[in-house]
Amino acid sequence: MSFDWNEYLQLARQLGGMAGGAARRSSVSRAYYCAFHAASLALKANKVVMNPRYERDRHLRVWNIYIDSAKKDCRRIGNTGQRLKLVRQEADYEPDGNFSDVRVQRCITEAATLVADVGANVPESFSTAARPNRVISFLRRFF
Numbered sequence: 001m002s003f004d005w006n007e008y009l010q011l012a013r014q015l016g017g018m019a020g021g022a023a024r025r026s027s028v029s030r031a032y033y034c035a036f037h038a039a040s041l042a043l044k045a046n047k048v049v050m051n052p053r054y055e056r057d058r059h060l061r062v063w064n065i066y067i068d069s070a071k072k073d074c075r076r077i078g079n080t081g082q083r084l085k086l087v088r089q090e091a092d093y094e095p096d097g098n099f100s101d102v103r104v105q106r107c108i109t110e111a112a113t114l115v116a117d118v119g120a121n122v123p124e125s126f127s128t129a130a131r132p133n134r135v136i137s138f139l140r141r142f143f
Contacts, residue, residue: 005041008034009112016104024099025091031111032088036062039081042118049125059085069123077121080114 008030015027040062043050051068054061063085066078087107090097 005034005037006115008037009108009115012108012111016101016108021099024101024104025097027104028091028099028107029088031108032084035081035084035111035114038115039063039066039077039118042122046122047125048123051126065126066123068126071121071123073117073121074123077114077117078123080110084111084114 012027012031012034015023015030018024018027036059040058043062043065048065050061050065054064063078063081066074066081069075069078084107087103091099
């Protein structure tokens with residue numbers, strides 16, 4: 001039986017309701033990993049080919065395939081995932097980070113929304129021929 005990554009979101013909610021910096025930081029971390037695995041599994045289930053350039057960094061591969069999509073909802077998912085990753089890294093490595101209850105709850109909410117949205121929003125597979133240049137990709141993010 002494979003592990004249900006949604007249990008991480010449940011744990012994040014429990015930890016997010018507890019007092020103490022360790023619980024809040026762990027909550028952010030678990031929420032991120034639930035979102036990451038949901039996005040990764042959605043790509044795998046839909047046989048989405050990712051850019052081999054990011055072979056060594058699974059997280060970058062997953063979020064960039066969403067960010068580089070022509071679909072606005074996919075780009076939103078990728079940007080949210082990347083933002084959650086940065087907050088998770090801060091929680092795991094930065095001793096001076098501020099993890100207020102509001103910030104922690106926002107991370108949990110964003111992760112839950114991302115998990116709910118990945119199934120209906122599948123980005124295109126990576127293709128060197130069809131991949132837009134970086135300027136067009138950059139402009140698409142704002143329109």
